[in-house]
Structures are given as structure tokens and as C-alpha cells.
Amino acid sequence: MNPSCPYCSPKLTSSDARTLVRRCGSFRRKSDSRSVQRFHCRRCQKNFSRSTVHPAYRQKKRQFNDRLRKLLCSGVSLRRSAKLLHLSRTTVARKLIYLGEISRNELRESNLLHEKCQIVEFDDQETSEHTKCKPLSITLAVESKTRRILGFEISQFQAKGHLTKIALKKYGPRKDTRALGRKRLFETLKPLIQDNATFKSDQNPFYPGDLKKHFPRAEHIAFKGARGSVVGQGELKKIRFDPLFSLNHTCAMTRANMNRLFRRTWCTTKLPARLRDHFAIYAVYHNEMLNRGPTSAVRWASSRTSSLS
Ligand SMILES: [Zn+2]
Structure with a gap:
């Protein structure tokens, strides 16, 4: 027809x-x-x-979309991906934006297909924009046990500790948008989570109030923070039983699989919007490929051929 x-x-x-x-x-x-x-x-x-x-309308190198997506979720930098795929850096930079856009939609739609979530773990993960004087926060929500990424938001805040003075002198005052980020995250979580769900987090003083506003019937359990272990990317904790293990393990995985989030890397985020794109691409790959055992590779290959090219 x-x-x-x-x-x-x-x-x-x-x-x-x-x-x-x-x-x-x-x-x-x-x-x-x-x-x-x-x-x-x-x-x-x-x-x-x-x-x-089609979303890939007018793309001249559409055959590289899926390969690039896999490289970006496997700890390869943008420049190295360009080298490996024989593409120019500009093409890879444009594809990051394109893949980010479709991944955000995919993440939302695939999460809506799941049953409503009962236990959620959430927390802020820190990274920076070009320099440690401009820190960024990734607020991440994960389903307990399954480690499915439900949503994330990127926000900015002021540098802490000995960098406060240096950052103010060099870059001027910096707005704190973390409250807005949490608000946006909770809005996106509403259709994915049951009304009487249980939220687990650390003892951040702002969490209970924000949570009460968006999920008045939900239960909130706050756990005491613990020191990070080096082998767990600073995200897995040095305690025998970690009540926020699903979240911390997911954070550790993002640090091990996205080049810009590695510890002690010289590869940084230059624009928060690109971190948002990259994180969305990883979130879809994490939920559909990394979290589902060995057979997921076949499912992934068959589902991708239609959507990306
Ligand atoms: Zn017409």
C-alpha cells in the first residue's frame, strides 16, 4: 500500500x-x-x-550508527571511534547528538512497557564539565535488583572544598540546578513507578522533601553513606552488605563503560548536553544489552537493523 x-x-x-x-x-x-x-x-x-x-533521513553514513553506539558504550572515546570507523570527528560528533535523541525516546518507551516498579534506588553521581571547578551532577534512578535504569538528569552545582575560591575567581558564580534536576527526574519517573513504592537513597537532606511532593504515598528509606572502594570505581562501597548495591553497581558500570566518566581520564565532557546524549545512549545499551545475559546480543542485533538504518 x-x-x-x-x-x-x-x-x-x-x-x-x-x-x-x-x-x-x-x-x-x-x-x-x-x-x-x-x-x-x-x-x-x-x-x-x-x-x-525516517529519523536517519539524509544521513550519508547510516551504516555506522549501530557500531558507533556500541563503541561509545564500551569505553571508547569519540576521537578513537572516529579513527576505528574511518569517519571524521565531525561526523561522530553529529551522530552522538542523533543517537542521544533517539535513545532518550527509546529509554522512555521501553521503560513504559515494563511493569510498574516497586523498589527504586536513587542518588547523585558527580562528574565535571571541562574542569573540576565546574562540577556536574547526574541524578540516577535504578530499579532495585534488576538494575534497570529508569531515568537520569544532568544538573550543575558549585565547586566544593578548596576549589570553591579558585572556581569563583576563574569562572564566576555558578547556579545550582540540582533541585530542578530532581524535580524533572521525579516527573519522568511518575508513570514508571507504583504510588506506594519504596525509595532507597543516602542521607541527603533534600531528598525527603522533594520525594514527598512528587510521591506522597511512597516510603523513603535513607541509608548512611560509606567509603568508596578503588576497584569499584569509587562507586561500590567498602562495606560487607550494601543496601544501595543496585544503584552503586550501575554507577560503577557507567564509570567503566563511558570514557568521559572514567576516573583519572584526560577525556572530559565539554558540554553538559553531550553528557546527556552519551548517558542516554548508554542507558538504552545497559538496559537492553548488558543487563540481560548472553542471548541479548542476538535480540539487540535484530531490533537495531530496523530502527537505526
Ligand atoms: Zn502532498
Whole structure:
């Protein structure tokens, strides 16, 4: 059946729109050697194809999308990915934005398909933007036991300790947007979590108030923080039983798998928006590939071919 015209069909009923469309040759797409059917709309006289409405429309290197996604979630930097795939750095930088955008939608949609979550663990993970004088906070929420990433938000705050004075002198005052970040995170979590869910976190004094506003019927359990262990990327704790293990293990995995979050790396985030993109790409890969055992590789391959190219 012919598709409806993307340029004028929203103004017509769908059956009308389809009769107005006729086939009009085809073209061979160079990037994946596929033949794509072209159509012509008799009403607005415009040509289009099924690719016109595809998210990868006008991409010349679409065959690299999935490989790049895997590299970015396996501790490879943007520049090294460009080298390995024989792409330019600009192409990789553009693809990061594209993959981030579709990953955010994928994360939301795939989480909505799951049953509503009963026990949630959440906390802030720290990183920085270009320099430690400009710290960033990643507020992360994870389902207990399964370690499924439910949502995350990136926010900024002022440098702490001996860097406070240096940061103020060099970069001026810096806004603290962590409260706004938590608000946005809780808004996105609402449809994914049961009303009477249990939230586990550390003893951050701001958590109980914010949680009460968004989830009035939820129970909140705060645990005392513990020292990080070196082998656990500073995220796994030096205690025998960690009540926030699912969250801390996920944080450790993000540190081991995203180059910009490594400890003592010279690869940093230059723009918080790109960290947001990269984190979204990782979150989808984490939920669908890393968290699901050995058979997930096959499922991943079959689900990707349609959505990315
Ligand atoms: Zn039309």
C-alpha cells in the first residue's frame, strides 16, 4: 500500500491521502546499497519516499550508527571511534547528538512497557564539565535488583572544598540546578513507578522533601553513606552488605563503560548536553544489552537493523 504524503497528509483523511499518491520510480541509497521506492503526491506535487520520515533521513553514513553506539558504550572515546570507523570527528560528533535523541525516546518507551516498579534506588553521581571547578551532577534512578535504569538528569552545582575560591575567581558564580534536576527526574519517573513504592537513597537532606511532593504515598528509606572502594570505581562501597548495591553497581558500570566518566581520564565532557546524549545512549545499551545475559546480543542485533538504518 502506498504511504500517505508527509507534506500535506495531516490535513487530509488517511484514505484520501493514499489515493492521491502514486509510485514514481526508485533510487539506490549509496550508504547501504538499498533500493528505495519514491512516491509522488498529486495534490502538492512533491516527491517523497519512505525514508523521508525516517529519523536517519539524509544521513550519508547510516551504516555506522549501530557500531558507533556500541563503541561509545564500551569505553571508547569519540576521537578513537572516529579513527576505528574511518569517519571524521565531525561526523561522530553529529551522530552522538542523533543517537542521544533517539535513545532518550527509546529509554522512555521501553521503560513504559515494563511493569510498574516497586523498589527504586536513587542518588547523585558527580562528574565535571571541562574542569573540576565546574562540577556536574547526574541524578540516577535504578530499579532495585534488576538494575534497570529508569531515568537520569544532568544538573550543575558549585565547586566544593578548596576549589570553591579558585572556581569563583576563574569562572564566576555558578547556579545550582540540582533541585530542578530532581524535580524533572521525579516527573519522568511518575508513570514508571507504583504510588506506594519504596525509595532507597543516602542521607541527603533534600531528598525527603522533594520525594514527598512528587510521591506522597511512597516510603523513603535513607541509608548512611560509606567509603568508596578503588576497584569499584569509587562507586561500590567498602562495606560487607550494601543496601544501595543496585544503584552503586550501575554507577560503577557507567564509570567503566563511558570514557568521559572514567576516573583519572584526560577525556572530559565539554558540554553538559553531550553528557546527556552519551548517558542516554548508554542507558538504552545497559538496559537492553548488558543487563540481560548472553542471548541479548542476538535480540539487540535484530531490533537495531530496523530502527537505526
Ligand atoms: Zn502532498
